[in-house]
Amino acid sequence: MTPAYQLQCIDCHAEYDPAEIIYTCPSCGGLLEVVYDLPAIEVDFHTSGECRSVWKYRSLLPVDIEPVTIGEGGTPLYRLGRLTLNIDANASASEIFVKHEGLNPTGSFKDRGMTVGVSKAIELGMKTVACASTGNTSASLATYAARAGIPAVVFLPGGQVALGKVAQALIHGAKVLNIRGNFDEALRLMRQVCDEYGFYLLNSINPFRLEGQKTIAFEIADELGWEVPDRLILPVGNAGNISAIYKGFKELKMCGITDSIPKMTGIQAEGSRPVVDAIERELEAIEPEQNPETIATAIRIGDPVNAAKALRAIRESGGLAISVTDEEIVEAQRNLASLEGIGVEPASATSIAGMRKLLADGLIDADERIVCVTTGHILKDPTEVVDVCTKPTWVDADIDAVRRAVFG
Numbered sequence: 001m002t003p004a005y006q007l008q009c010i011d012c013h014a015e016y017d018p019a020e021i022i023y024t025c026p027s028c029g030g031l032l033e034v035v036y037d038l039p040a041i042e043v044d045f046h047t048s049g050e051c052r053s054v055w056k057y058r059s060l061l062p063v064d065i066e067p068v069t070i071g072e073g074g075t076p077l078y079r080l081g082r083l084t085l086n087i088d089a090n091a092s093a094s095e096i097f098v099k100h101e102g103l104n105p106t107g108s109f110k111d112r113g114m115t116v117g118v119s120k121a122i123e124l125g126m127k128t129v130a131c132a133s134t135g136n137t138s139a140s141l142a143t144y145a146a147r148a149g150i151p152a153v154v155f156l157p158g159g160q161v162a163l164g165k166v167a168q169a170l171i172h173g174a175k176v177l178n179i180r181g182n183f184d185e186a187l188r189l190m191r192q193v194c195d196e197y198g199f200y201l202l203n204s205i206n207p208f209r210l211e212g213q214k215t216i217a218f219e220i221a222d223e224l225g226w227e228v229p230d231r232l233i234l235p236v237g238n239a240g241n242i243s244a245i246y247k248g249f250k251e252l253k254m255c256g257i258t259d260s261i262p263k264m265t266g267i268q269a270e271g272s273r274p275v276v277d278a279i280e281r282e283l284e285a286i287e288p289e290q291n292p293e294t295i296a297t298a299i300r301i302g303d304p305v306n307a308a309k310a311l312r313a314i315r316e317s318g319g320l321a322i323s324v325t326d327e328e329i330v331e332a333q334r335n336l337a338s339l340e341g342i343g344v345e346p347a348s349a350t351s352i353a354g355m356r357k358l359l360a361d362g363l364i365d366a367d368e369r370i371v372c373v374t375t376g377h378i379l380k381d382p383t384e385v386v387d388v389c390t391k392p393t394w395v396d397a398d399i400d401a402v403r404r405a406v407f408g
């Protein structure tokens with residue numbers, strides 16, 4: 001059964017009919033979120049049996065129609081072994097998990113948001129869906145739009161999107177524009193185009209999309225036997241996911257299913273760290289980074305639209321925000337791949353690089369139970385992987401040459 005819900009402004013708390021097509025508060029411009037009358041809801045997380053998926057948690061999701069789905073969620077939670085030994089001796093005593101969201105159908109966590117967001121678009125009778133994207137959002141949107149049978153329009157920061165993601169947006173049939181500008185500029189343009197043409201905006205400013213992403217929290221707690229980790233570590237770009245996961249953990253607690261909330265810990269790249277700066281300097285709001293730069297192109301975002309929600313998530317949960325360098329990102333990506341068999345794209349490796357740095361600097365305790373979210377699959381950005389790896393050795397098709405090369 002679908003719960004009753006409203007849209008509410010996080011700043012002035014004005015409430016709106018969820019059928020209104022609005023992305024920010026018409027009265028004060030604040031961000032919106034979906035609110036439920038939680039005490040009135042009979043939470044039933046067992047409708048789809050043992051199989052974990054986004055729709056297992058339907059009793060806390062705001063969709064009233066048969067959803068547009070291709071089997072999102074149900075991603076593995078791995079306990080780390082060799083990598084923790086490699087970090088430091090103390091950490092090996094702690095429980096560190098990786099929730100590998102790269103194993104969603106299109107290779108990123110965005111699918112959790114899109115199954116809800118595109119379903120909502122259909123429910124609201126929208127004719128075209130749209131987003132600006134550093135890549136994964138566009139890949140996911142194009143896929144779900146294809147599944148739903150409606151057109152998708154995506155704006156990319158031209159030349160700054162990883163190959164796998166562009167390929168997905170194209171093959172699934174989206175109209176793809178390479179904007180001569182960065183992501184923040186592409187999003188500003190897309191918001192204007194959506195207002196003018198009535199396209200349904202599915203960036204993470206859309207509060208329904210974030211509802212899908214909050215199921216990451218539900219799944220982690222579910223997999224841990226309805227226990228909550230001490231800390232959640234994840235990359236921050238447009239700051240939607242950290243806000244969504246925090247909301248998920250809050251709702252579980254408010255429903256009496258769990259009794260605590262993890263310390264939400266956001267990791268940004270050194271060249272693109274407005275949220276980290278705001279936390280460090282105790283600013284009320286972020287100061288946008290005009291020229292964000294990092295090898296982790298997914299989070300090359302200078303003006304995160306969900307910053308207000310993310311700052312609250314970090315502060316209210318007693319969390320942290322730090323940045324890592326591109327070198328630390330690549331090293332973490334390599335370690336996760338070679339020591340644990342988990343292949344992730346650079347943005348996702350920020351979780352691991354951040355965890356390592358926090359432990360090394362003594363900013364977090366080695367006995368914490370930590371979950372790092374890895375948000376995207378390694379095959380998303382094959383160009384980067386090939387660039388940072390030793391090249392294959394060319395050998396003649398000759399047994400002596402091969403024998404020499406194998407042990408060379």
Ligand code: AN7
Binds near residue numbers: 348
């Ligand atoms: C792999 O696709 O913003 O902080 O347009 O692809 O919720 O934005 C991607 C973001 C982390 C950051 N990891 O999440 C987009 C886009 C990966 C990502 C993030 C993204 P948010």
